[in-house]
Amino acid sequence: MTRTWFDDEPPLTTAVAQAGRLLLAGLRRKSAFFLVGALYTAALAAGVLWTKSSYVPEYVLRVVEADRDPTGVPRPRRQLAEYVRKAVFTSEPLLDVIRRHDLYPGLARKNPRAALESFRDDIDVDVRQNYFVEERPVGAAPRSALLFVSYHNADPRLAVTVTHELGELVVTRERATLRKEATQAADLAKEQAGEARQALALRRSTVAAMRVELDREGAAAQPERRLVYIGLLGSIPALELEQDERERREASLALGAAFEQRGVGTVFEVVNDALLPADPGTMRERTVLAGTAFAFGLPLLAMTVGAFAPKRRALT
Amino acid sequence: VTPRSADAPDETHEQLLRAAAFLRRALRSWRSALCVVLLGAAACAAFLFVRQPTFRSETVILYSAGVRPGDDPDRPDAARSVSFRLKEILMSRASLDVVVREFNLYPEIRRTRGPVEAVEELKKHIEFRAPGGDTFSLAFTGASPWEARAVTTRLAEVVIGQDSDLRRKQAILVRDFLETEKHATESALRDAEIALASFMGEHPRFALDATPLVTGAAIRATFGEDVGAAEAPLAAPRPRWFPTAPRASAAAAGSVSTGASGSAPGDTRDAAVEEARAKAALAAARANLADLAGRFTAAHPDVRAAQAEVERATNRLTAATAAMMEGPPAIGGPGTAPPLAATALSHSAATFGPSPAALVVGAAASHPRTGRPRAPANDIVALETEWVMLTREATKTRQHQDQVDAALFKANSAADSEQGNQGVDVTTVDPAFLPQTAVPPGRTVVVAIFAGVSLLLAGASAAFQALLNDRIYAERDVSPWAPVLVVIPRRTRVARA
Numbered sequence: 001m002t003r004t005w006f007d008d009e010p011p012l013t014t015a016v017a018q019a020g021r022l023l024l025a026g027l028r029r030k031s032a033f034f035l036v037g038a039l040y041t042a043a044l045a046a047g048v049l050w051t052k053s054s055y056v057p058e059y060v061l062r063v064v065e066a067d068r069d070p071t072g073v074p075r076p077r078r079q080l081a082e083y084v085r086k087a088v089f090t091s092e093p094l095l096d097v098i099r100r101h102d103l104y105p106g107l108a109r110k111n112p113r114a115a116l117e118s119f120r121d122d123i124d125v126d127v128r129q130n131y132f133v134e135e136r137p138v139g140a141a142p143r144s145a146l147l148f149v150s151y152h153n154a155d156p157r158l159a160v161t162v163t164h165e166l167g168e169l170v171v172t173r174e175r176a177t178l179r180k181e182a183t184q185a186a187d188l189a190k191e192q193a194g195e196a197r198q199a200l201a202l203r204r205s206t207v208a209a210m211r212v213e214l215d216r217e218g219a220a221a222q223p224e225r226r227l228v229y230i231g232l233l234g235s236i237p238a239l240e241l242e243q244d245e246r247e248r249r250e251a252s253l254a255l256g257a258a259f260e261q262r263g264v265g266t267v268f269e270v271v272n273d274a275l276l277p278a279d280p281g282t283m284r285e286r287t288v289l290a291g292t293a294f295a296f297g298l299p300l301l302a303m304t305v306g307a308f309a310p311k312r313r314a315l316t
Numbered sequence: 317v318t319p320r321s322a323d324a325p326d327e328t329h330e331q332l333l334r335a336a337a338f339l340r341r342a343l344r345s346w347r348s349a350l351c352v353v354l355l356g357a358a359a360c361a362a363f364l365f366v367r368q369p370t371f372r373s374e375t376v377i378l379y380s381a382g383v384r385p386g387d388d389p390d391r392p393d394a395a396r397s398v399s400f401r402l403k404e405i406l407m408s409r410a411s412l413d414v415v416v417r418e419f420n421l422y423p424e425i426r427r428t429r430g431p432v433e434a435v436e437e438l439k440k441h442i443e444f445r446a447p448g449g450d451t452f453s454l455a456f457t458g459a460s461p462w463e464a465r466a467v468t469t470r471l472a473e474v475v476i477g478q479d480s481d482l483r484r485k486q487a488i489l490v491r492d493f494l495e496t497e498k499h500a501t502e503s504a505l506r507d508a509e510i511a512l513a514s515f516m517g518e519h520p521r522f523a524l525d526a527t528p529l530v531t532g533a534a535i536r537a538t539f540g541e542d543v544g545a546a547e548a549p550l551a552a553p554r555p556r557w558f559p560t561a562p563r564a565s566a567a568a569a570g571s572v573s574t575g576a577s578g579s580a581p582g583d584t585r586d587a588a589v590e591e592a593r594a595k596a597a598l599a600a601a602r603a604n605l606a607d608l609a610g611r612f613t614a615a616h617p618d619v620r621a622a623q624a625e626v627e628r629a630t631n632r633l634t635a636a637t638a639a640m641m642e643g644p645p646a647i648g649g650p651g652t653a654p655p656l657a658a659t660a661l662s663h664s665a666a667t668f669g670p671s672p673a674a675l676v677v678g679a680a681a682s683h684p685r686t687g688r689p690r691a692p693a694n695d696i697v698a699l700e701t702e703w704v705m706l707t708r709e710a711t712k713t714r715q716h717q718d719q720v721d722a723a724l725f726k727a728n729s730a731a732d733s734e735q736g737n738q739g740v741d742v743t744t745v746d747p748a749f750l751p752q753t754a755v756p757p758g759r760t761v762v763v764a765i766f767a768g769v770s771l772l773l774a775g776a777s778a779a780f781q782a783l784l785n786d787r788i789y790a791e792r793d794v795s796p797w798a799p800v801l802v803v804i805p806r807r808t809r810v811a812r813a
Contacts, residue, residue, distance in 0.1 A: 086451035087378045090376065181383055188733055191732070
């Protein structure tokens with residue numbers, strides 16, 4: 001049986017013995033060990049006491065589109081999170097929130113733009129169960145999405161207040177946008193229906209006038225004019241159809257606009273009003289973590305001190 | 317002699333001492349390290365002097381399509397196409413050239429390499445992103461904060477304005493095209509209906525056909541042996557707007573009669589025939605609708621077309637019934653209609669092409685649309701073929717016209733919206749801001765980077781010199797290779813001793 005280099009390797013017990021020797025050597029150097037141990041303990045205590053907690057309350061909104069014909073109401077945004085981040089949390093309202101709550105005071109005085117960017121970094125917007133990405137078939141139930149808005153801050157009260165304001169900002173601005181869109185569409189449809197009505201009335205009056213003329217002329221009427229009359233008469237059903245369609249659309253959009261005006265079109269239900277958990281538990285967690293670090297770190301420190309112990313010289 | 321102790325802790329201490337010795341040896345080359353640091357500082361100063369700070373401003377545009385009648389299935393992904401279009405507008409040379417001239421950007425490049433290169437340079441400093449949610453961000457990096465803000469604002473204005481113009485032009489173009497198409501379709505439909513009407517004028521028994529084509533052909537075939545007799549009682553009824561057709565048909569061998577004929581039917585009979593036709597048409601439309609409704613949902617285009625057909629037939633029946641109740645139509649009066657119509661049709665032949673009368677008169681000649689010879693009146697197969705052909709032609713043209721009408725309705729709405737600026741709403745939700753700091757890295761970061769790199773190079777230089785230095789400074793420099801016999805302490809230590 002041949003021996004390999006692996007057989008010549010020292011066993012694991014040698015490593016344990018070596019560690020024990022290092023530990024004893026470290027403990028023998030009492031002054032160095034106590035100095036390093038005291039520094040380590042102080043660092044742990046400072047970490048526990050001075051590390052600030054970051055509170056992240058969540059404002060959860062359930063956005064439900066209007067329970068109506070989807071072609072008569074404003075369409076919900078498919079990429080709701082991106083829309084809220086870019087189109088709702090714009091500079092002006094966020095700067096206003098910063099000013100009112102005196103957020104990032106030093107930075108805001110020195111460079112408001114940087115404060116705004118920091119504020120944006122501390123805001124999280126997320127969308128879950130977003131059914132707006134799917135098309136809504138005719139007759140299907142209204143789609144919905146859950147919108148999560150949160151803001152990180154060390155001060156729990158401030159975190160809750162700011163998160164709450166951000167959530168309300170989403171609701172206010174989005175309602176205003178939807179109202180504007182619905183009203184614009186209704187106004188346009190009304191205008192178009194009016195035009196169609198006017199066109200039909202004009203055509204009818206033209207036909208009536210021509211008929212009177214043809215009746216008066218009788219047999220002497222020019223055949224071309226008679227054919228023109230036929231053409232005009234034939235165009236009336238198409239105009240009636242168009243007017244009918246436009247009036248239907250006008251009615252649908254007017255109803256949609258009324259729904260949005262009264263706030264019963266697209267619905268924003270507050271699912272979670274930026275509440276914090278009663279016991280965040282961060283202090284306890286940190287104390288336990290520091291205790292563990294102390295228990296395992298002290299022997300390691302002793303071994304380290306032992307490793308740097310000077311070699312003992314023996315004169316022969 | 318310093319023999320190694322058997323129970324020494326380990327090699328760690330020895331390694332540490334070696335490292336310290338090497339560090340001491342490296343520190344002896346502090347002059348070269350200092351030179352490297354000084355060189356780095358000079359390079360940093362030169363870089364900061366040469367480098368011009370840049371400032372970045374950004375604006376966010378919201379593209380809101382508003383309330384739309386519905387998604388057009390023919391359109392590609394709308395958001396993506398909008399993004400591409402806006403980017404194309406923004407990066408087009410025509411748009412950027414205006415901005416370059418207006419703000420006098422890159423004057424050196426314009427002077428030396430021309431305006432095209434200046435536009436290319438501007439493109440490098442523009443950033444366009446579509447993060448989603450119908451928002452688009454547009455940023456520009458300029459030489460000063462004010463320039464950055466002004467150019468960004470202007471670029472946004474250019475994009476919004478040109479996009480609006482483009483949409484307006486497209487909407488008007490589509491509407492104009494559809495209007496032209498509608499005129500052409502109307503003309504084709506009129507021709508098809510005239511041809512069908514003249515055929516029905518010639519062969520009135522076809523006019524009452526409210527059954528499917530095959531069934532109708534079968535029914536007529538049962539009477540086929542007496543074609544002339546079957547047509548005789550119905551020879552008088554004629555299409556509503558072509559009162560001379562049957563008479564002209566009867567006199568096909570001769571010339572068109574210009575006077576009222578004794579065989580011409582009364583208008584009451586016309587109305588009765590029209591009512592019968594309307595009833596037949598309504599029954600046929602209802603049967604068709606029932607058939608389609610059994611196979612498809614109510615949203616199917618065929619079912620909707622059938623419903624519209626039923627509505628039309630109902631209206632036609634209502635009108636026919638009303639006409640019967642009212643009596644003879646007003647135009648021309650009962651006695652004057654035939655000669656007037658005959659005159660009208662003969663006149664219109666020159667103006668509008670082949671008139672119904674001419675078609676009827678030329679029944680034995682050729683078909684006006686197909687150019688093929690017309691079927692003899694007693695050839696039932698040829699007549700059925702022609703009837704099917706004409707009916708299909710009229711139906712096809714009518715469907716085409718319906719589609720054009722629907723598309724024109726949408727195009728009209730779109731064009732009206734665009735002209736009134738009420739369609740797509742493109743707004744700047746976050747205006748361009750005045751940047752307060754230069755684009756990173758700033759001066760502090762640049763100095764820190766240079767300092768770090770200089771120190772690293774200085775350390776490397778010292779270490780390299782220490783490696784190359786073969787002088788002996790301490791006992792440790794010799795002990796690995798040879799036993800140390802004696803150590804002479806430093807002069808200072810000697811003095812202290």
